[in-house]
Amino acid sequence: QSVLTQPPSVSAAPGQKVTISCSGSSSNIGNNYVSWYQQLPGTAPKLLIYDNNKRPSGIPDRFSGSKSGTSATLGITGLQTGDEADYYCGTWDSSLSAGGLNWVFGGGTKLTVL
């Protein structure tokens, strides 16, 4: 059970828009930057979004990120079949119960493009 909560799955048709939520608390999302990762089947994860809403070089502007309070959202517009993947949010968590500063990932969301 991750401290960051993501929906297990989302789906949408090609060309449509989808959003993936990542819910946390003041010990993680509320006081730290959020990043998002895409893991295509059988491959290593890849950074999609950092600092809540910035895209690394080479990431198309179809991908966007936002943060409000203790939640973050990944948006993908103009869905393509090649976007089918698992998506993870991540950030630092400083809760005492975790024993100090730890990086945490959300449980992951499987995107299906119908």
Add this chain to the structure above:
Amino acid sequence: EVQLVESGGGLVNPGGSLRLSCAASGFTFSNAWMSWVRQAPGKGLEWVGRIKSKTDGGTTDYAAPVKDRFTVSRDDSKTTLYLRMNSLKNEDTAVYYCTTYAYGSHYFWGQGTLVTVSS
């Protein structure tokens, strides 16, 4: 082009030890903070630990499940990151990825190396 190439994975008995390596190129390794992230079969991502650059103190941080069993180290002269794993348990079975830690994120990832802990 940034390249991170992990090696050293394999089959090990419970209670055994293993050392993973991550050969880095395409960036100034000595200035980089580096991390290890793992993924158990069919499961999500789990952070293992990180090491800061020597100029930033070279200190390490670990996730609770591996603290006191795993050690992250670096050899800047060889541009290589290491993960020493002792007292391995079945639940340490995973693909282990090394990453560069930059801009508050795991910026670049290697292709991973599989560690299987089983008797």
